[in-house]
Amino acid sequence: xxxxxxxxxxxxxxxxxxxxLLAYLITLRKLLSRAGIxxxxxxxxxxxxxxxxxxxxxxxxxxxNLYESLSFFAWSIVGIYLLLYIKYRLDVLAAFISPLAxxxxxxxxxxxxxxxxxxxxxxxxxxxxxxTLAFIGNAMFTLAFAAGVMYLIQERQIKSKRIGxxxxxxxxxxxxxxxxxxxxxxxxxxxxxxxxxGSVWAESAWGSYWTWDPKETWSLITWFLYAxxxxxxxxxxxxxxxxxxxxxxxxxALIFTFLGVNLLLSGLHSYN
Amino acid sequence: MEIVLIGFSxxxxxxxxxxxxxxxxxxxxxxxxxxxxxxxxxxxxxxSTCNRMEILTAxxxxxxxxxxxxxxxxxxxxxxxxxxxxxxxxRRGEEAVRHFFRVASSLDSMVVGEPQILGQVKEAYGAAVxxxxxxxxxxxxxHRSFFVAKRVRTETRIANQAVSVSFAAVELAKKILGNLEDxxxxxxxxxxxxxxxxxxxxxxxxREILVTNRTHFRALExxxxxxxxxxxxxxxxxxxxxxxxxxxxxxxSNYIIRAEQLAGVMRARKNRPMFFIDIAVPRxxxxxINAIANVYVYDIDDLQGIVESNLGERKKExxxxxxxxxxxxEAFSRWLSSLDAVPxxxxxxxxxxxxxxxxxxxxxxxxxxxxxxxxxxxHLLTTSLINKILHHPISQLKHQDRRGQGQLYVEMTRxxxxxxxxxxx
Numbered sequence: 001x002x003x004x005x006x007x008x009x010x011x012x013x014x015x016x017x018x019x020x021l022l023a024y025l026i027t028l029r030k031l032l033s034r035a036g037i038x039x040x041x042x043x044x045x046x047x048x049x050x051x052x053x054x055x056x057x058x059x060x061x062x063x064x065n066l067y068e069s070l071s072f073f074a075w076s077i078v079g080i081y082l083l084l085y086i087k088y089r090l091d092v093l094a095a096f097i098s099p100l101a102x103x104x105x106x107x108x109x110x111x112x113x114x115x116x117x118x119x120x121x122x123x124x125x126x127x128x129x130x131x132t133l134a135f136i137g138n139a140m141f142t143l144a145f146a147a148g149v150m151y152l153i154q155e156r157q158i159k160s161k162r163i164g165x166x167x168x169x170x171x172x173x174x175x176x177x178x179x180x181x182x183x184x185x186x187x188x189x190x191x192x193x194x195x196x197x198g199s200v201w202a203e204s205a206w207g208s209y210w211t212w213d214p215k216e217t218w219s220l221i222t223w224f225l226y227a228x229x230x231x232x233x234x235x236x237x238x239x240x241x242x243x244x245x246x247x248x249x250x251x252x253a254l255i256f257t258f259l260g261v262n263l264l265l266s267g268l269h270s271y272n
Numbered sequence: 273m274e275i276v277l278i279g280f281s282x283x284x285x286x287x288x289x290x291x292x293x294x295x296x297x298x299x300x301x302x303x304x305x306x307x308x309x310x311x312x313x314x315x316x317x318x319x320s321t322c323n324r325m326e327i328l329t330a331x332x333x334x335x336x337x338x339x340x341x342x343x344x345x346x347x348x349x350x351x352x353x354x355x356x357x358x359x360x361x362x363r364r365g366e367e368a369v370r371h372f373f374r375v376a377s378s379l380d381s382m383v384v385g386e387p388q389i390l391g392q393v394k395e396a397y398g399a400a401v402x403x404x405x406x407x408x409x410x411x412x413x414x415h416r417s418f419f420v421a422k423r424v425r426t427e428t429r430i431a432n433q434a435v436s437v438s439f440a441a442v443e444l445a446k447k448i449l450g451n452l453e454d455x456x457x458x459x460x461x462x463x464x465x466x467x468x469x470x471x472x473x474x475x476x477x478x479r480e481i482l483v484t485n486r487t488h489f490r491a492l493e494x495x496x497x498x499x500x501x502x503x504x505x506x507x508x509x510x511x512x513x514x515x516x517x518x519x520x521x522x523x524x525s526n527y528i529i530r531a532e533q534l535a536g537v538m539r540a541r542k543n544r545p546m547f548f549i550d551i552a553v554p555r556x557x558x559x560x561i562n563a564i565a566n567v568y569v570y571d572i573d574d575l576q577g578i579v580e581s582n583l584g585e586r587k588k589e590x591x592x593x594x595x596x597x598x599x600x601x602e603a604f605s606r607w608l609s610s611l612d613a614v615p616x617x618x619x620x621x622x623x624x625x626x627x628x629x630x631x632x633x634x635x636x637x638x639x640x641x642x643x644x645x646x647x648x649x650x651h652l653l654t655t656s657l658i659n660k661i662l663h664h665p666i667s668q669l670k671h672q673d674r675r676g677q678g679q680l681y682v683e684m685t686r687x688x689x690x691x692x693x694x695x696x697x
Contacts, residue, residue, distance in 0.1 A: 237542030239566065
């Protein structure tokens with residue numbers, strides 16, 4: 001199937017990008033960062049084609065099993081990064097994103113790729129709406145996570161006065177903190193909408209707005225974590241290190257919500 | 273004859289210990305007096321800055337002498353001798369000369385290429401001359417060190433890095449605070465490095481510079497220069513919550529900003545990050561403040577660490593400078609060993625002259641009735657004989673000096689001509 005070919009091609013592009021960006025991280029040569037990001041762009045385009053093709057071949061939005069979800073997740077992460085690049089121009093961030101995307105793709109390819117007929121309960125316009133909102137929100141939180149990790153690395157160096165190789169390569173603490181905040185302010189409403197649409201859809205599909213399905217429960221936990229972070233930021237000045245750590249904690253909850261629930265627990269969400 | 277150097281520097285000693293040895297001029301003079309009063313110490317010089325203490329003595333000092341000097345030194349800083357020991361270094365002879373030349377050329381400085389050290393060395397020299405503590409050898413050493421330092425400054429590019437500490441501070445500010453255009457800075461005190469950093473900050477577009485100083489007039493002056501605002505010294509703690517960067521370099525011997533003050537400040541700032549640049553020695557800013565979240569405190573040692581991490585290029589120029597220093601050391605050593613030849617040459621001449629006179633007297637007493645002219649001719653003959661005989665030996669002694677073999681030839685000459693014993697034996 002053609003969409004699989006595009007999938008592989010996109011993966012290769014991401015892997016290439018990773019290699020080039022790693023070289024950039026070491027040598028700091030501008031040429032390498034441009035090449036790496038170009039590879040990401042190319043990969044994104046091919047990836048978009050892959051998704052589009054799969055949509056055409058399947059007849060529904062390709063986000064119904066683990067393979068599709070992970071692929072879509074990787075796509076949204078790269079997409080959001082490229083969107084942010086317009087404003088933030090953080091070449092170094094690409095060196096985190098590219099391997100992450102590649103890893104997600106590799107993980108995806110472990111799971112069955114067959115295009116199965118869509119389960120009846122999923123045949124609804126809510127599918128693309130709910131899942132897309134949730135995933136884009138997740139992508140934003142992933143970037144916040146990356147910003148948080150970079151923040152902690154840079155902060156550790158500056159605070160301990162042991163200037164290592166990262167000092168020159170990572171952007172300023174302010175930029176990383178801003179990025180964290182920015183991703184949070186976009187991701188949170190998206191997550192909220194994702195949960196709400198999911199709830200409304202659940203009502204129409206299963207007859208109840210909330211059933212404490214593991215996925216629903218964990219989404220709520222994740223939501224509360226990020227709500228606390230946002231609140232703390234706005235009212236008591238939870239910035240810098242605290243915000244970075246919480247972004248990482250939130251991300252862990254997020255990954256569990258997204259993957260863990262599917263892999264470890266069973267419930268309404270696990271038909272994949 | 274050997275030069276002995278005892279000292280400690282920022283390379284061997286942490287700032288907490290160095291702080292205790294920042295001596296004012298009067299103390300240095302009295303220290304010098306005590307130094308040359310020690311038995312065996314004929315000449316002395318003390319270089320005391322807030323980054324180092326170098327004590328020069330000549331001629332050579334035995335272990336006892338060294339211990340006595342160490343004791344004196346420890347006393348000045350109010351520490352026990354054993355406390356100071358791990359930080360001290362002792363250099364002798366050529367190594368002492370090399371070290372001192374390197375110091376004067378700013379090669380051993382915190383910021384290689386900085387211009388202040390030479391002025392400080394000149395001041396130290398002035399104090400030693402005034403106190404009559406330095407003599408022939410140290411005077412020559414100091415003059416040569418000025419010469420070497422000047423060569424290093426003009427023939428290499430290490431002086432281009434002189435502004436590094438200020439530059440490193442501003443680079444750090446950007447790494448912490450990002451774009452500086454909407455940030456405010458507070459300058460406490462004054463001084464070349466901090467004013468330079470302030471100028472750098474202005475160059476980066478910082479929004480406003482507040483200036484405060486114990487002497488309000490000075491604050492007004494600087495505020496005008498930076499087109500900023502002067503703040504009365506008593507009021508500066510109030511302004512802390514409004515500024516993002518604090519540049520401190522006062523002469524205070526205690527902390528002027530303490531950790532307890534910061535808690536309220538950070539709350540008022542809603543935890544917006546703050547960066548303290550503490551260039552002062554003794555330090556102005558309580559180092560415990562660095563432990564507070566979103567606050568960063570860098571003292572002069574820390575800034576130097578950043579500068580070090582940018583080494584690279586500077587290594588090349590430093591190598592050239594070391595070469596110049598080596599040449600200076602060689603020239604000085606030659607001069608020093610020539611000091612040995614001169615007394616020997618004098619002794620040799622004197623001995624020969626003695627022999628000549630006695631023999632001529634003896635002969636003249638045998639030659640009764642020698643005329644005035646004949647007597648003169650005899651003196652002339654014997655004198656020119658001696659000169660001709662000694663001409664080569666003496667020129668060899670001088671020549672070997674230049675080739676660095678002076679001591680060997682001097683020793684041999686003294687033995688061969690028996691210059692150290694009685695003429696009769």
